[in-house]
Amino acid sequence: MTEIRVPTLGESVTEATIGKWFKQPGDLVAADEPLVELETEKVTIEVPAPAAGILSEIIAKDGETVAIGALLGQIDQGAGARAAASKSAEPEKATPPPKAVSTPAPQVPKAAAAAIPLAPSVRRLSAESGIAAEAVPGTGSGGRVTKGDMLAAIERAAAAPTAIAQLAAAVQVRAPSPADDAAREERVRMTKLRQTIAKRLKDAQNAAAMLTTFNEVDMSAVMALRNHYRDLFEKKHGVKLGFMGFFVRACVKALKEIPAVNAEIDGADIIYKNYYHIGIAVGTEKGLVVPVVRDCDAKSLGDIEKEIAGYGRRARDGQLKIEEMQGGTFTITNGGIYGSLMSTPILNAPQSGILGMHKIEDRPVVVAGKIEVRPMMYLAVSYDHRIVDGREAVTFLVRVKESLEDPARLVLDL
Amino acid sequence: MPSYDLIVIGSGPGGYVCAIRAAQLGMKVAVVEKEKTFGGTCLNVGCIPSKAMLHASERFEEAGHAFAKMGIKVATPTLDLPGMLRFKDEAVDGNVKGVAFLFRKNKIEAHNGVGRIVAPGKVEVKPAGGQGSTLDAKAIVIATGSDVARLKGIAIDEKRIVSSTGALSLEKVPRHLLVVGAGVIGLELGSVWRRLGAEVTVVEFLDRILPGIDTEVARQLQRILEKQGISCKLASKVAAIDSSGAALKATVEPAAGGAASIIEADVALVAIGRVPYTENLGLEAIGLKLDGHGRIPVDGRFATSVPGIYAIGDVIAGPMLAHKGEDEGVAVAEIIAGKAGHVNYDVIPNVIYTSPEVASVGKTEEELKAAGVAYNVGKFPFTANGRAKANQQTEGFVKILADAKTDRVLGMHIIGSDAGNMIAEAAIAMELGAAAEDIARTCHAHPTLPEAVKEAALAVDKRAIHM
Numbered sequence: 001m002t003e004i005r006v007p008t009l010g011e012s013v014t015e016a017t018i019g020k021w022f023k024q025p026g027d028l029v030a031a032d033e034p035l036v037e038l039e040t041e042k043v044t045i046e047v048p049a050p051a052a053g054i055l056s057e058i059i060a061k062d063g064e065t066v067a068i069g070a071l072l073g074q075i076d077q078g079a080g081a082r083a084a085a086s087k088s089a090e091p092e093k094a095t096p097p098p099k100a101v102s103t104p105a106p107q108v109p110k111a112a113a114a115a116i117p118l119a120p121s122v123r124r125l126s127a128e129s130g131i132a133a134e135a136v137p138g139t140g141s142g143g144r145v146t147k148g149d150m151l152a153a154i155e156r157a158a159a160a161p162t163a164i165a166q167l168a169a170a171v172q173v174r175a176p177s178p179a180d181d182a183a184r185e186e187r188v189r190m191t192k193l194r195q196t197i198a199k200r201l202k203d204a205q206n207a208a209a210m211l212t213t214f215n216e217v218d219m220s221a222v223m224a225l226r227n228h229y230r231d232l233f234e235k236k237h238g239v240k241l242g243f244m245g246f247f248v249r250a251c252v253k254a255l256k257e258i259p260a261v262n263a264e265i266d267g268a269d270i271i272y273k274n275y276y277h278i279g280i281a282v283g284t285e286k287g288l289v290v291p292v293v294r295d296c297d298a299k300s301l302g303d304i305e306k307e308i309a310g311y312g313r314r315a316r317d318g319q320l321k322i323e324e325m326q327g328g329t330f331t332i333t334n335g336g337i338y339g340s341l342m343s344t345p346i347l348n349a350p351q352s353g354i355l356g357m358h359k360i361e362d363r364p365v366v367v368a369g370k371i372e373v374r375p376m377m378y379l380a381v382s383y384d385h386r387i388v389d390g391r392e393a394v395t396f397l398v399r400v401k402e403s404l405e406d407p408a409r410l411v412l413d414l
Numbered sequence: 415m416p417s418y419d420l421i422v423i424g425s426g427p428g429g430y431v432c433a434i435r436a437a438q439l440g441m442k443v444a445v446v447e448k449e450k451t452f453g454g455t456c457l458n459v460g461c462i463p464s465k466a467m468l469h470a471s472e473r474f475e476e477a478g479h480a481f482a483k484m485g486i487k488v489a490t491p492t493l494d495l496p497g498m499l500r501f502k503d504e505a506v507d508g509n510v511k512g513v514a515f516l517f518r519k520n521k522i523e524a525h526n527g528v529g530r531i532v533a534p535g536k537v538e539v540k541p542a543g544g545q546g547s548t549l550d551a552k553a554i555v556i557a558t559g560s561d562v563a564r565l566k567g568i569a570i571d572e573k574r575i576v577s578s579t580g581a582l583s584l585e586k587v588p589r590h591l592l593v594v595g596a597g598v599i600g601l602e603l604g605s606v607w608r609r610l611g612a613e614v615t616v617v618e619f620l621d622r623i624l625p626g627i628d629t630e631v632a633r634q635l636q637r638i639l640e641k642q643g644i645s646c647k648l649a650s651k652v653a654a655i656d657s658s659g660a661a662l663k664a665t666v667e668p669a670a671g672g673a674a675s676i677i678e679a680d681v682a683l684v685a686i687g688r689v690p691y692t693e694n695l696g697l698e699a700i701g702l703k704l705d706g707h708g709r710i711p712v713d714g715r716f717a718t719s720v721p722g723i724y725a726i727g728d729v730i731a732g733p734m735l736a737h738k739g740e741d742e743g744v745a746v747a748e749i750i751a752g753k754a755g756h757v758n759y760d761v762i763p764n765v766i767y768t769s770p771e772v773a774s775v776g777k778t779e780e781e782l783k784a785a786g787v788a789y790n791v792g793k794f795p796f797t798a799n800g801r802a803k804a805n806q807q808t809e810g811f812v813k814i815l816a817d818a819k820t821d822r823v824l825g826m827h828i829i830g831s832d833a834g835n836m837i838a839e840a841a842i843a844m845e846l847g848a849a850a851e852d853i854a855r856t857c858h859a860h861p862t863l864p865e866a867v868k869e870a871a872l873a874v875d876k877r878a879i880h881m
Contacts (some may be wrong), residue, residue, distance in 0.1 A: 119848060120855030121821065140847035147849035148820025 001123060002051045004072040005132075009040050009322050016040045017192040018064050018072075023055045029075065036072060037318070039193045043289055043325050044318045053077035059127050065192050070130045074123075121147040129154045197287065204349035209385035212344040212356075213393045217401045219360050219375045222246050225407060237302030243357075244280060244308050245301040247332055249410050250403035251355055252276045252296050255330060258396040260388045261353035261381075262329045270387050279328035279348060280308050282315040283337075289315050290348060292328040332357065342378045352388055355400065356380035416523070418444045420750060421537045421551040423529035423695070426454020427461075428727030428739030429557030430513050435747035437520035444549055445522055446529035446539050451506075452513040454559050455728075456736045458506055459579040464602055466505035467582060468767050470498045471609040475769075483806070493610055499583060525549065530696040531556075534722050538696075553722050553750045556710060557743065558695060560688040560728035565594065568655050574662060574681055575655055578603060581683045587611045592664055592679035594652045596623035598766050600685030601635075604644055605768045614644045615677060619669050619686075621649040624766065628778040628827040630813065635772055635829055638809055647677075655682055690729045705731075715755075716746040724750070738762050761844045765834035770810045773837035776825030776844055777815060788818035792850060792874030794866050796830045798881045801861040807831040812870040814840075814850055821849035821874070832863050839867055850874040 009016055019037035023029055034046035035055065049055075056076040060066045118126070118133050122145050126133045129150075136153040138145035177185060190198070204210075226241050233241040255262040255276055264271045276297045279290040291311040293304055314320050331348040336359040345356040356379065363376045379401065383393040403409050419441035422433045429445060430452060436443045451458055477491040517524055527541035537554060540546040562577035564570065572580030581603045587610045593600040596618035608614040616623070616639075623639075623646060624632040636646055649669045656663040662682050667674040690708045697704070702718055705711050710718055710725040717724050724746050727739030738757070745755030766772040782789050795811040796802035810830030816823050826840035843853055854871035858864050865880075872878040 119846075119852040121849045121851035124851075124855070141845060144847060146820065146822065146847045147851060148817070148822055151820060 001056070002053065002075045002077055003127075004035060004047065004050060004075060006038065006066050006068050006070045006072060007045075007047060007322075008068055009038070009043075009045070013040050013068070013322070015065050015067050015196075018060050018062050018066065019044060020062055021058055022046075025055055025057055025073075027055050029053065029055050038066075039286065040196070040322075043320050043322055044286055045320070045322055046318070047072065049075060051075055051077050057127070059130075063192075067130070069132065071127050071132075074127065116142060116144050118145065119147065122150050125150040125154065129157070131157055193286070200349070201346060204347050207349065208347050208352075210347055210382055211385050211390075211393070212380050212382040213390070213397055214342065215379050215394075215397045215401050217377050217379055217404045218365070219243075219377055219404065221405055221407055223375060233302070237306065239302065239306045239309050241301075242305055242308070244332070244334075245305045246404060246407065246410075247355070247357060247400075248278050248280075248293065248296050248304050248308075249301060250400045251278060251330060251332065253403055253410060253413070254396045254399035255353075256297070257399055258388075258392045260392050261383060261396050263352055263387055264329075264350045265352070265384065265387055266350075273329045275329065277328045277330075279325075279331040279351075280311065281331060281333035281348075282312050284315050284318070286318070288333075289320060289325065290328065290331055291315060291320055291324045292326065294327065330354070334358075336360065336377065342380065344380060345382045347382055347384060352384040353393070353396070354382050355397075356382070415548055415550050416444070417550040418442045418523075419551065420444070420553045420555065420747070421446060421529075421549055422555045422557055423531075423537065424454060424557035424559055424727070425452040425513065425524070426557060426559045426727065426739065427456045427736040428559065428743045429454065429555070430516070430743075431740040432555050432557060432726060432743030432747050433522045434516055434520050435744045436750065437522050439747060439751040439753070441747075441751065443520075443522045444551070445517065445524045446537060446549075447524060447526060448528045448542075450526070451510040452517070452524070453506075453510045454557075457509045457513065459582060461736055462509050463502045463506050463582045464578070464599075464606070465767060466502040467498070467606045468602060468769075470501050471606045472769055474498075475609040493587065495584075495586060495610070498610075502582065528694050529558075530694055531700055531723065532696060533700065534720055553724065555716075555743075555746055555750075556692075556695065556718075556723065556725040556729055557727045557739070558691050558729050559739075560734055561691040562684065563687040563689045565652065565684055565686060568652070568682075568684065570684055571657075574657055576681060576683050578683070578685060581607075581681075581685075584681060588680035589613065590615070590679040590681075592617065592652075592662065592677055592682040594664075594682060594684050595619075595686035596646060596648070597685060597687060598624070600683060601639065601644075602767050603683055603685065605639070605642075608642060608644055615647060615679070616644060617647045617650050617652055617664075617666055617677070619649070619651045621669075623648070624772070626778075627764070627766070627772060628774060628813065628825075629780060631772055631774070631827050631829050634810065635766075635768065635770075638770065638829075639768065652682075688728065688734055692729060707731075715749050716742060732759065733762060733764065735762065735764065758845065761841050763834075763837045763841050765837065767834060770807070770830045771833035772827075772829045773833035774825065774827040775837050775840045776823065778825060778827070779815060782815060782824060787824070789815045789824055790818050790821075790850075790874050791815055792870045792872065792878070794870040794873050794878055794881060796863070796866055798869070799861075799863060799866040800880075801863050801865070802831065804861060805831070812836075812866045814853070814867075814870045814874055816850040816874045821851055823848055823850055823853065823871075826867070826870075828867075830863065830866070836864050836867060839864060 016038040019039045021036045023035050029049040031052045032048040035049050036047050038045050053075040056074045058073045060072045122133050131153050133145045136145050136149050139149055140146040230241055259272050262273055277292045277294045278296045279292045281288055281290045293307050331354045333345050334357040335343045336357050340358050343356055345354045347354055358378045360375045360377045362373050364371050365374045381393055381397045420436045421444045422429045423446045425445050425447040433443045433445045481488055525539045527539040530538045532538045535551055537549045538546050570577050578599050591607045591612045591614045593604040593616040596616045604614045604616055622632055623636050650666050651669050653665045653667050661678045664677045665674050666677050700720055702720055709731050710729050712718055712725050712730050716726055726742035726746050728734045732738055741757045745757050748755035761775055763775040792814045793811055797808040802808045813827045815825040823843050828836055850871045854868055858868040869878045869880055
């Protein structure tokens with residue numbers, strides 16, 4: 001038997017919600033075939049089958065919350081092998097004389113490779129309780145975990161406080177509406193995912209001294225570049241020349257100049273990061289996800305565009321991996337695609353800065369004493385004032401504006 | 415003077431296994447055996463011949479009583495007792511020759527004669543009517559086994575008043591066989607002769623048969639034996655046997671005292687137990703004192719009070735079982751070789767080869783109650799087992815005792831056909847600290863008798879399927 005367990009889901013992710021099982025007990029599954037969808041506040045991922053066989057049981061059902069490492073289900077490799085070879089293998093008996101077991105496929109339970117196979121009662125108790133047998137001290141012969149050991153471990157776990165942080169039961173202090181209005185209300189429980197996101201947002205907001213500074217950028221230079229090189233760019237790099245590449249390059253340049261915006265607070269320390277992993281917020285059906293483009297300072301605009309395009313596609317297909325959402329140092333979010341003119345983005349904890357892009361609108365502006373129509377975008381940078389000064393935040397945004405309004409600065413590093 | 419790493423005195427199951435293990439571990443080994451053949455009591459006049467007789471007599475009974483039901487028509491079978499005894503002798507012969515072969519294979523030197531320890535490290539071997547010789551050894555293992563326990567005032571002539579030895583070679587089927595002692599040996603041999611046509615009466619001092627066996631199982635076996643025609647006279651003792659007349663006259667009194675009665679029989683089998691055999695070993699001379707039961711005291715490493723001298727098997731404390739002696743033989747050989755040797759006395763199976771068989775391992779309900787251990791019971795009758803029903807051999811049941819808290823199997827007791835083989839599963843499970851649930855969740859082939867073991871395990875959790 002092979003166990004299907006909740007994989008590590010990334011820094012600060014301790015639990016997930018079962019979205020949907022793709023397979024049912026009794027189904028034959030191939031190794032690496034997606035079995036179940038797990039939702040976290042950062043991402044929805046698919047858990048692949050650790051081995052080929054028959055999905056023998058599902059322990060955590062749709063909608064349940066599970067901790068990292070919890071048991072989701074079991075795959076019976078032997079059964080799968082038997083089904084695949086359509087031969088019946090002789091069951092191994094404990095009574096002597098020991099018979100040589102003839103199985104059609106050389107499937108050995110993964111556990112047997114290194115350790116003693118688990119007794120059936122231990123497997124069941126482990127599955128039902130979610131406690132890994134490997135973590136239980138064994139008092140049986142040869143260090144085996146016995147049923148008694150598992151029962152004792154389960155008792156201990158019940159007595160101890162639960163590892164999963166229980167979200168505080170929704171405190172419903174609101175006075176009931178007058179009967180007339182109450183009849184027209186619909187009370188819907190927040191999904192676990194939404195509750196988790198809500199908690200994290202509040203945590204971020206409560207932790208940082210968050211402010212937002214604004215500026216505006218004349219996008220005409222960037223747009224001219226795009227129009228001029230659109231076809232050539234697409235031909236050479238195989239991807240459309242968008243705006244994001246410019247914004248990423250502009251941010252990286254400014255981050256190099258104002259390191260505090262690229263840093264992180266850890267207790268009483270500031271961690272300055274000499275790498276530039278920019279998260280690009282993407283809206284999906286299930287909510288906002290932020291895949292990270294790593295080492296943007298070392299990538300060309302074409303590479304950045306390609307990566308972002310790929311992320312966008314995969315985000316909408318729910319294909320993003322948890323590692324792809326980890327490790328960002330700065331985030332760019334774009335409310336403009338929904339029509340926002342100006343907004344105050346929330347920090348993506350534990351980062352210290354975030355750039356908000358908005359709608360490009362033609363506006364009358366004064367250029368060299370004359371009124372001109374220019375495509376203008378308001379820019380917002382929210383920052384953690386605990387480690388980023390006002391001056392630093394403003395200067396950061398000014399540098400971004402300068403790089404965008406005069407892309408030659410990016411080339412000449414000015 | 416031949417010099418060895420180890421001399422083993424006695425070549426019964428304890429002795430010969432010890433010698434072979436020691437040889438495997440690289441020791442130069444000698445075995446001293448006073449009889450003409452190897453194998454001790456077990457092979458020559460115990461386990462092996464009795465099993466052969468039990469088997470043959472069972473087939474005789476089947477042929478006469480069970481074949482017709484199966485649609486096999488045979489005339490009433492007649493007994494060729496000399497032929498059956500030859501069948502038994504062949505079993506003995508094959509086995510003792512097998513031990514001889516193993517000695518040769520393992521380069522173990524066998525010395526025929528009575529072994530006497532003259533000093534630590536020195537064994538004198540005196541063959542019957544021959545010159546003695548002395549052997550040197552770094553270590554000596556005493557494996558001289560046991561002998562028949564005698565009834566005070568009753569002389570065994572192995573013709574009319576017999577021990578198990580004589581009972582295995584009776585020249586004709588007694589009309590009436592009186593068995594003194596309702597222990598394993600008495601019941602097994604009583605069963606043999608009952609099947610071969612004797613009337614059998616068993617007289618037992620205690621108020622139950624098979625002391626030490628789970629009471630429920632013992633009662634069930636008694637009922638079955640009585641149905642088979644073996645009368646049991648419990649709580650009675652045989653005070654004397656008068657062999658002056660043509661028939662034996664046994665004076666039988668209630669154990670608690672009271673009026674005696676006379677039971678007439680052709681043959682009386684004295685089967686009240688066995689006692690350790692240490693004659694002519696020279697123990698007193700080397701300062702080895704026996705305990706109150708005539709056993710050689712040893713410590714946890716089978717070492718006696720004399721350095722370099724060890725003892726195992728029936729001659730020391732513990733159940734007088736061949737396999738117990740064998741395991742001790744292996745353990746002591748390993749200990750002498752400087753390794754770790756160990757016998758798990760909690761998991762020594764016990765088998766009674768009556769029909770149906772009785773087998774058990776671990777604790778009885780009485781023992782658990784006395785120790786104040788909380789336990790659950792799972793019981794499953796063979797009437798509900800498919801294989802037993804197919805063979806129409808549905809007597810008996812499987813009983814599993816499991817710790818109430820941890821579900822660990824503490825004991826298993828089986829009465830039924832093939833119980834002796836079935837108990838091995840329990841021994842493995844107990845050695846590995848298995849829970850009853852583990853047995854219940856292990857796939858057992860269908861249709862077999864061990865499925866009853868699985869169901870009994872399910873019954874511990876009150877969820878047997880087939881009942």
